[in-house]
Amino acid sequence: MPLLYPPALDPDALARAPLPDLTADGLVLRAWRDGDAAAVRAAYADPATQRWHARRLDSDDEALDLVHAWRDAWAAGTGASWAVDDPELGMVGRVAVKIGSAGDGTGVLAYWTAPAARGRGVSARAVRAVARWAFATGFHRLEVEHSTGNPASCRVAEKAGFPAEGTRRGSARHADGWHDMHVHALLAPDSIAVAPAPDADVADAPAACDGSDGPVALDASEAPAAPDVLADHAPGPVALDASEASAIPDVLADHAPGPDVLDSGEPAGWDGSGLLAVPSAEALAARPRLRRRG
Numbered sequence: 001m002p003l004l005y006p007p008a009l010d011p012d013a014l015a016r017a018p019l020p021d022l023t024a025d026g027l028v029l030r031a032w033r034d035g036d037a038a039a040v041r042a043a044y045a046d047p048a049t050q051r052w053h054a055r056r057l058d059s060d061d062e063a064l065d066l067v068h069a070w071r072d073a074w075a076a077g078t079g080a081s082w083a084v085d086d087p088e089l090g091m092v093g094r095v096a097v098k099i100g101s102a103g104d105g106t107g108v109l110a111y112w113t114a115p116a117a118r119g120r121g122v123s124a125r126a127v128r129a130v131a132r133w134a135f136a137t138g139f140h141r142l143e144v145e146h147s148t149g150n151p152a153s154c155r156v157a158e159k160a161g162f163p164a165e166g167t168r169r170g171s172a173r174h175a176d177g178w179h180d181m182h183v184h185a186l187l188a189p190d191s192i193a194v195a196p197a198p199d200a201d202v203a204d205a206p207a208a209c210d211g212s213d214g215p216v217a218l219d220a221s222e223a224p225a226a227p228d229v230l231a232d233h234a235p236g237p238v239a240l241d242a243s244e245a246s247a248i249p250d251v252l253a254d255h256a257p258g259p260d261v262l263d264s265g266e267p268a269g270w271d272g273s274g275l276l277a278v279p280s281a282e283a284l285a286a287r288p289r290l291r292r293r294g
Helices: 011-015 034-044 047-053 060-076 122-137 151-159 242-247 281-286
Strands: 022-024 027-030 079-086 090-101 106-113 141-147 164-174 177-187
Touching: 011 060, 022 122, 027 122, 034 047, 034 060, 034 090, 047 106, 060 079, 060 090, 079 122, 090 122, 106 122, 122 141, 122 151, 141 151, 141 164, 151 164, 151 177
Parallel strands: 106 141
Antiparallel strands: 022 027, 027 079, 079 090, 090 106, 141 177, 164 177
């Protein structure tokens, strides 16, 4: 059955060219190599990475299979996955975008940073670079999802410029059960944050960002076997006094159990659909307003 409008993306056309290298404020995003398998296995040995990805790698062969799957997604036209290189530390992370709907031009982002490189803004810089590429390529909407228990991933989405939208309740399964997932999204006409910022420690997140507001809590972690896959509502940065921290909506949460637990992705089998729980007009009107400086 033919569409009545031209698709936003042609995955086959994308795959006919090599995956492009991207630069991200001192980082290089490149295609995966077989030689990355050992570093990938080491990253997945980290308990925090295992917690939010809900998987572990028990051998170099398993790590190599995962590297091949990330690389093969480009050839299959299902998405793009990059290794993130730091000039001093080598391969320090991963960022990917999975095509949710080629017709609608939607994509879902995923990212993680190796423990040794956390606190350097790796994931936020990489996500911004991939978002620029994706919008120039024809994507219309990009999403980030993370567990409401993973505030560091939420903070990365904020710093990358992805507004928070709502919560998908019980939509991803982790080793400890079902998690509510925070949703951030950016549209092609939206501006992308450009100032590099360090990835957040839990201590960086305002106390109000604990997901306690229910309907507007957000999430971004990668469930087992999940396909590979930015938050300031203002057009420019908002400066806050310490006294204003409590006014930040709970949607801007960062829920990691330790510093810089960076990971984003989508629940297994998610097809880009689903309802977002949003607050009522009365609830929004009752919230305190942030004051902009300057």
